[in-house]
Amino acid sequence: MNPRADTGFGLGNLPYGVDDSGHVVVAFGDEVIDLASAQGLDVGPKVWTSGSLNAFMALGPDAWAHTRSQLQSVAPQQPARARRPRSEVRLVLPWEIGDYTDFYASREHAEAMGRLLRPGEDPLPAAWLHLPMGYHGRAGTVVVSGSSVPRPSGLLPGPTGPVFGPTARLDVEVELGFVVGTTVPRGRPLPARAADSHIFGVVLVNDWSARDIQSFEYRPLGPFLGKSFATSVSPWVVPLAAVDPWRVEGPVQTPEPAEYLKTGEPRGLDVKLSLAVNGTVISTVSSGGLYWSMAQQLAHLTVNGAGLRAGDLFASGTISGALAGSEGSLMERSREGSWLADGDTVTISGWCGDRARGPWISLGEVVGDVVPGL
């Protein structure tokens, strides 16, 4: 039996967050367990009061597995002083982000964007089927769920040249992210087959985008101010072990990837994501269809000798499906677009499994309100 599994936060989940006093907390049912006060853990309170998950990540994968196993035993028996209602806890950004890289791993999204942005050309960029394309985002503007997003201003395309003003095309991107838990020095490429052990956990990501700023600036250096004003992440980091039961085979890869990108199956992860604006779900999609897996993203990023830091954030890029109702951004829903207005609330929710009948786990949600710019 798995107590509280019906909430999505049973013993199969046990995600980590950090509260506003800097304590590491674990979601369990409708409560959180404050690990600084918890009983039955070998890892001591110093790690749980450091203000971020980085101290725990630094202990390494064996400690993550051991602590998870202990929590699965002792979570139901915690004393009252270690427990609080989940609804009363204010969660902060739970880890210190090193570098943030955003990929472009959904074929359906890349093709849709190519058709919109480069009509008449092959919708997929030439390199897209050969490697997981990506770019570096701004780590310093990653914010936790609940943070407001002021409407950004910038130079926008106008009829006779660029015009400065607030974006008129504010969009969202539904993404699945993961947090690197280990440091990998420069010059140690990780083959895709061995990369998963470096993943600490997964988060939901909303990569807010100003499409007019982006379209004016992006050639040839890629996305910059159209993205860098804010990227929101969910407050719960769900251990990779918790989502591992929902592995699925990824799409067949043709042409065959280079050796460093080869990986076993099932390489995909079937996380369902829903996108709601002002409480109305407008899109639902699964990350199981992503062409390039998390391990392939890690292998690609390190193949040139780049190192990793514990806390590096990888995001999938917008996840879209092939069918209407599975678009991961507003831009893909209609050519004219129906963009975000000031006051809108955007909620991305994530889960694995069957919410109605179980088993399932929740990845929680990442929420953001659009507010007027300054």
Add this chain to the structure above:
Amino acid sequence: MNPRADTGFGLGNLPYGVDDSGHVVVAFGDEVIDLASAQGLDVGPKVWTSGSLNAFMALGPDAWAHTRSQLQSVAPQQPARARRPRSEVRLVLPWEIGDYTDFYASREHAEAMGRLLRPGEDPLPAAWLHLPMGYHGRAGTVVVSGSSVPRPSGLLPGPTGPVFGPTARLDVEVELGFVVGTTVPRGRPLPARAADSHIFGVVLVNDWSARDIQSFEYRPLGPFLGKSFATSVSPWVVPLAAVDPWRVEGPVQTPEPAEYLKTGEPRGLDVKLSLAVNGTVISTVSSGGLYWSMAQQLAHLTVNGAGLRAGDLFASGTISGALAGSEGSLMERSREGSWLADGDTVTISGWCGDRARGPWISLGEVVGDVVPGL
């Protein structure tokens, strides 16, 4: 009189570094002053033994100016225990880098690259004259001068499709960087006229580039693995106040920039940079010709509401002049290129003023050896 000014490290310079024991040191003549042992400073040893310049930066611009003024008084009278020969000191990366953004601020370089990469098109990207184009680089692979650079591997363009292997087109980029010294919260755009006060100091940057990896990957998301394997910086952070006497007027900007990018003159900074391979200088250029200034880069990056962290690194992008012998990269020297070989040593040196007759200050150098990849 300015003692030791002939070395480039007189009282007008006094750049900050960090030694391998984590102490902040200041270059003065052929020596360094260990600030943890120095006499006559109001800022105490805790700040000078923290392993990076970030603790000092956190004290703010008034403390930077006050400490600089005190150092200019007391540097010549330091006791022997606070002094060491500069040649015996091992310097480490002197600050913790938040985000690293690389711009494209040299018109001569942008036009040269456009002609090489997009022959037949307008060499300047459409947005180039309207805003300082840039992209985010990988902060975690910024290394200090003296670090070896293993030749990166990746997918390279081949006659019948991409081929995996070590880059055959390893290049350098001669750049001037600056370090942000203050934290600016999200949603507080800095107009260009007010941005300089947020700059702590300047460094030399070598943004190593693998041109074949870059050319295969860069459309449409911009530079990624072709750059992310290593970026080298000089070990001395030269205070903005030290280079300020070498302000120069920048190129006329037509069309007129948007209001947030407008700035007074002289907006440029006349830092001379030389590029040497295996001890032979092959190029010399000045940053005084950069089209977009440091203050304009800061204004642009923050205009969308993005915040800054103390320690953020901005780099100019490759600095090239209009004449032969002033190219900031090997790619621009000849269409066929003459790329770096394993064992090559690349040295970028920087200075302000007239080295032969003075006055002048040195920005030191950023050195890197190319070694075979793994």
